[in-house]
Amino acid sequence: MDDLEKARISRRDFLKSLGLGAAAAAAASVLPGAAAQAAEETAGATWGMLVDLTRCTGCNSCALACKEANGLPQIPGKVPTALDADTYTFVEAFQVANLRGEIVTRYVKRQCMHCLEAACVSACPAAAMHSSGEGPIIYRASRCLGCRYCEVACPFGIPRFNWDNSITPKINKCWMCYERLKEGEEPACVSACPTGAIRFGRREDLLVQAHARIASHPDRYIDHVLGESEVGGTSVLYLSDVPFDRLGFPANLPQVAPPKQTEKILYKLPYVIFGMAAFMTGTALYTHRKPAATVPVEADAATETPDKEA
Amino acid sequence: MGEIITYPAFWIVAALSIGIPVVFLAGARFLAVRLAGRSQGAAAAAAEGIVITVPRVRSPWKVLRDLVLIGVMATGTAIILVRFMFGLGAVTNLSDRFPLGFWIGFDVMSGVALAAGGFVMAATVHIFRIHRFEPLVRPAILTAFLGYLLVIAALLVDLGRPYNVWRPLVHWQYHSVLWEVGVCVATYTTVLFFEFLPVILERVNRIEAITKRLPTVAFYRWLKKVSIVFIILGVVLSTLHQSSLGSLWVIVPQKLHPLWYSLYLPVFFWMSAVAVGFAMTIVESNLSSRAFKRGLEQPLLAELGQIASVVLAVYLVARVADITARGAWPRAFEPTLQAASFWVEMIAGVVVPIILFAVPSLRRNPKVLFAGASLVVAFGVALNRLNVSWIGLLSYTGNIYSPSWMELVVTVTLLGFGVLAFYLAAKYLPVFPEEGAHKAQE
Ligand code: SF4
Ligand code: SF4
Numbered sequence: 210m211d212d213l214e215k216a217r218i219s220r221r222d223f224l225k226s227l228g229l230g231a232a233a234a235a236a237a238s239v240l241p242g243a244a245a246q247a248a249e250e251t252a253g254a255t256w257g258m259l260v261d262l263t264r265c266t267g268c269n270s271c272a273l274a275c276k277e278a279n280g281l282p283q284i285p286g287k288v289p290t291a292l293d294a295d296t297y298t299f300v301e302a303f304q305v306a307n308l309r310g311e312i313v314t315r316y317v318k319r320q321c322m323h324c325l326e327a328a329c330v331s332a333c334p335a336a337a338m339h340s341s342g343e344g345p346i347i348y349r350a351s352r353c354l355g356c357r358y359c360e361v362a363c364p365f366g367i368p369r370f371n372w373d374n375s376i377t378p379k380i381n382k383c384w385m386c387y388e389r390l391k392e393g394e395e396p397a398c399v400s401a402c403p404t405g406a407i408r409f410g411r412r413e414d415l416l417v418q419a420h421a422r423i424a425s426h427p428d429r430y431i432d433h434v435l436g437e438s439e440v441g442g443t444s445v446l447y448l449s450d451v452p453f454d455r456l457g458f459p460a461n462l463p464q465v466a467p468p469k470q471t472e473k474i475l476y477k478l479p480y481v482i483f484g485m486a487a488f489m490t491g492t493a494l495y496t497h498r499k500p501a502a503t504v505p506v507e508a509d510a511a512t513e514t515p516d517k518e519a
Numbered sequence: 520m521g522e523i524i525t526y527p528a529f530w531i532v533a534a535l536s537i538g539i540p541v542v543f544l545a546g547a548r549f550l551a552v553r554l555a556g557r558s559q560g561a562a563a564a565a566a567e568g569i570v571i572t573v574p575r576v577r578s579p580w581k582v583l584r585d586l587v588l589i590g591v592m593a594t595g596t597a598i599i600l601v602r603f604m605f606g607l608g609a610v611t612n613l614s615d616r617f618p619l620g621f622w623i624g625f626d627v628m629s630g631v632a633l634a635a636g637g638f639v640m641a642a643t644v645h646i647f648r649i650h651r652f653e654p655l656v657r658p659a660i661l662t663a664f665l666g667y668l669l670v671i672a673a674l675l676v677d678l679g680r681p682y683n684v685w686r687p688l689v690h691w692q693y694h695s696v697l698w699e700v701g702v703c704v705a706t707y708t709t710v711l712f713f714e715f716l717p718v719i720l721e722r723v724n725r726i727e728a729i730t731k732r733l734p735t736v737a738f739y740r741w742l743k744k745v746s747i748v749f750i751i752l753g754v755v756l757s758t759l760h761q762s763s764l765g766s767l768w769v770i771v772p773q774k775l776h777p778l779w780y781s782l783y784l785p786v787f788f789w790m791s792a793v794a795v796g797f798a799m800t801i802v803e804s805n806l807s808s809r810a811f812k813r814g815l816e817q818p819l820l821a822e823l824g825q826i827a828s829v830v831l832a833v834y835l836v837a838r839v840a841d842i843t844a845r846g847a848w849p850r851a852f853e854p855t856l857q858a859a860s861f862w863v864e865m866i867a868g869v870v871v872p873i874i875l876f877a878v879p880s881l882r883r884n885p886k887v888l889f890a891g892a893s894l895v896v897a898f899g900v901a902l903n904r905l906n907v908s909w910i911g912l913l914s915y916t917g918n919i920y921s922p923s924w925m926e927l928v929v930t931v932t933l934l935g936f937g938v939l940a941f942y943l944a945a946k947y948l949p950v951f952p953e954e955g956a957h958k959a960q961e
Contacts, residue, residue: 292615328770334698335686352686355679357618358697362770369615370679372608378679459773467770471696474766474785478699478759485758489646489751496648497747 255325255344256390257412257444258399259419260318262456263429264406265300267316272299274401275320278386292319294369297383298398305455308431315449317456318398318407320383321346321367322436323444324466331468332362338380344412344444345385353380364440364462385444412444419448441466588935595932598925599676607679610925617912621922624908626673626930628764629901630666631704632792636803637663637711638757639796641750652823654816654952657718658807659800661941661950664711669937671708676929696766703760710753717742722948762789768907776857776911777847783837784907790834795900797827798872801892805885807945821882824891828876831895835869860902860910868898 269288276283281295289299298320307313327346329338337353340346355378360368371378386396394400399409408415416437423430435453436443439462447453454460602610613620640659644652675681688705692698720739765788768775781787801820808815842848851858875881875891882888909920944950 331694332697332770334692334695334701335683336690336692352683352690353680354683354686355681356677356697357679358767360615360618361774364771364773366616370618371606372613372615373606374679375602375604375606376680376682378606461773463772467772468694470769470772470782471766472694473782474769475694475696475699481758481762482755485755486751489642489754493646493747493751496646 255342255412255444256385257323257344257410257415257446258385258396259408259410259415259446259448261406261408261422262315262317262447262449262451264404265316265318266404266406267300267302267314268403269300270401270403271318271398271407272296274397275383278389278397292367292369292382294371294379294381296369297321297381301457303451303456305451307451313451315451315456317447319457320398320445321385322365322440323383323385324364324440325442325444326440326466326468328362328364328440328467329359329368331471332358334358341387343390345387345390347384347387348380348382350377350379355380362467364467365459412446415446419446422448438464440464441469591928592932592935595928595935598929599932601925602676602929607677610923610929612920612923612926614919616916617920619908620920621909621926621930622673622677624905625901626933627670627677628904628908630670630673631761631764632788632795632900632904633799633896634663634666634670635757635761635792635796636799637666637714637796638753639793640800641714642754645747645750646754652819655800655804655819655823657715657950658803658945659796660711660714661718661944662799662803664708664715665937665940665944667704667708667711668940669933670704672933672936673930696763696770700760700763700767703756703763707753707756707760710749710756713742713749714746714753717746718948718950757792758789761792762786764788764904765907771912774912774915775907776914777845777850778842778857778861779907779911781841781845783841787834787838787841790830790837791900791903794827794830794834795895797823797830798892798895798899801827801888802896805889805892807941807951810942811945811951813951815885817883817885817888820885821888824876824882824888827892827895828873828882831869831873831876831899835865835873838865838869855914857906857910857914860906864898864902864906867894868900868902869895872899 272289273283275281275298276289276296279297281297289296290301291299298318301317301319303315303317304312305315323344323346327338327340330340330346332338334356335352335354337349337351338346338359339349355370357368357370357380359380360366360370367382369381371381386394386398389396395409399407408418410418416434419434419437423432423434429450430448431450431452433449433453435447435449435458436445441464447458449456598610607613611620611622636659640652640656643649644656675684678684684701687695687698687701717739720735720742724736724739762785765784765786768780769782769784772780801823804815804820807813842851851861872891872895875887875894882891913920
């Protein structure tokens with residue numbers, strides 16, 4: 210464990226020192242973890258959304274606007290009740306006890322959390338899951354193998370696969386309306402929300418806002434912004450007056466980003482490769498040192514007529 | 520069902536699913552007869568034992584067995600075609616909450632592990648130069664090569680967009696464990712092909728070289744000369760992806776049961792792969808000796824068992840130490856499926872084989888040795904891979920996945936094609952040692 214940790218840290222220092230030179234860009238794209246580190250340092254500058262559950266009335270405007278904006282099929286007169294291949298976001302209702310023990314109804318808008326160091330991006334073998342570098346985690350179907358490892362990796366259980374599509378299934382999930390963002394617009398769900406329960410902005414500012422709201426209403430909010438530190442931080446943040454574990458958020462979410470775990474191991478691999486190759490080559494050279502005496506002459510197949518038994 | 524009969528596609532599937540196995544079998548038979556016929560002229564032909572024997576009356580049991588096998592394989596082929604027409608949801612029990620199932624957990628994860636004999640035996644003989652194991656190398660490499668082809672076949676069925684399977688080779692993703700596994704499996708399968716190629720060339724050369732010297736002869740010589748490079752490459756690649764199949768699950772700390780989740784998963788996967796490399800060689804030798812009525816290299820196999828017991832013992836100590844260090848032992852004594860599966864895996868798959876292999880009087884008995892090796896294969900490794908990729912995850916997801924009968928039939932079908940390919944290759948290529956050495960034992 211310790212040396213794993215050390216290897217990672219020394220690698221980072223090494224990268225930082227490289228950061229001065231022109232090699233930085235190349236190194237960042239080539240060495241594992243460098244990109245993640247960059248993501249960490251610019252985390253403040255990424256886009257994000259703040260969902261204040263105390264303000265949500267469960268009107269479902271966001272879910273319907275999402276369908277509209279992304280051209281997803283709808284069932285007329287019905288609101289979506291779960292994430293599926295045609296639903297990037299929906300509003301889930303809970304009858305729960307709040308901190309004072311009263312039973313209240315709370316509505317939770319669910320969608321991809323747009324993790325700062327997304328497990329799905331780290332897991333994807335073909336860069337189909339991709340970090341835009343500005344917060345949104347986007348999916349590029351043309352590269353996707355359909356291996357579904359991103360679904361395994363996602364700590365929030367978000368990605369959805371087209372199980373009934375024979376040969377062009379996709380992974381489906383919220384992409385924070387990245388197209389709209391690039392045109393200077395907010396995500397469709399944010400624009401549609403009539404109560405201001407969803408705020409859009411720079412993650413840094415949203416965090417400040419969230420803590421300000423907690424500070425001014427300590428009796429209303431629980432003192433926790435979900436997504437601030439969970440799985441290394443997410444671009445989507447939640448404020449609530451009911452403990453999050455009663456609202457269907459996964460319990461025991463790791464505080465470190467899951468990709469960190471695999472990076473520890475992947476950083477070891479160069480040593481494994483060279484160590485193994487060197488050991489095997491060394492052994493082979495040693496055992497082959499007296500070729501004439503110990504190595505039986507390999508039979509020449511061209512002239513050999515082995516007598517396989519009948 | 521009634522409606523489905525009206526689809527033209529149904530009839531295409533039906534025709535193809537009977538057609539593909541038949542064409543495969545007929546093609547193999549044709550090749551076999553042709554090879555045998557062509558070598559007839561060679562001096563050695565009579566002694567080669569590949570002359571197709573006169574058809575004899577077959578026992579009804581064997582006919583029935585063959586019919587059942589062909590039936591299963593035709594069904595499996597049909598299911599694969601259905602999967603490519605109606606999607607993975609039509610044939611599997613997979614869902615977004617349990618997206619990787621039996622085809623990955625068994626066909627791919629166990630498949631790769633059980634093919635470890637290739638690199639383990641190649642390293643033992645050609646790198647460590649323990650020459651007495653030479654007769655076991657070629658069958659082990661053949662098993663490995665076919666094993667990897669099966670893994671790739673299963674993967675192509677399981678992938679949603681299999682035509683993109685090459686993409687990891689182009690878009691390098693150093694941070695993705697799956698990327699690394701994919702690249703290593705692709706490269707290592709190529710390496711295995713070159714490790715096995717001399718065997719094919721020997722056959723080609725023996726047939727043709729009598730009359731003319733082929734370029735393949737020179738190629739063969741060159742291959743032999745550089746073979747050590749391929750073997751070292753094979754060991755490195757195997758070490759990488761055997762272990763990385765374990766790393767795949769390191770990204771889900773909150774999902775995998777603590778009896779298996781560990782940062783040292785890759786190390787355990789590698790160690791158990793080495794152990795099963797030896798065990799699988801023992802199993803495969805036993806099975807092929809029955810199929811081909813060959814003698815058994817019993818003393819050599821017993822020695823392999825002895826080596827395996829050492830590897831297994833180290834593995835056992837490491838697993839115990841890891842669970843102790845993480846304080847996960849209480850979870851092994853809960854009344855859960857996971858705990859039960861854990862004990863079966865460790866006792867039947869590790870502890871018992873260690874004893875069977877370590878006690879000289881036991882391992883000298885061919886039946887005991889075979890039983891011990893089979894236990895390692897079935898419980899020590901296959902069950903371990905299923906525990907990590909399936910049972911161990913159920914504690915998080917709830918009991919929402921078990922393979923559908925169609926998933927199982929496809930697995931059996933792919934295995935069937937693999938065994939058939941092994942049988943044909945072993946029968947018509949110089950895979951097994953050809954001297955009369957083992958005749959004495961028969
Ligand atoms: S919530 Fe899941 S799908 Fe969304 S970015 Fe995080 S890991 Fe990826
Ligand atoms: S299913 Fe597609 S997006 Fe998800 S990990 Fe596999 S290749 Fe990447």
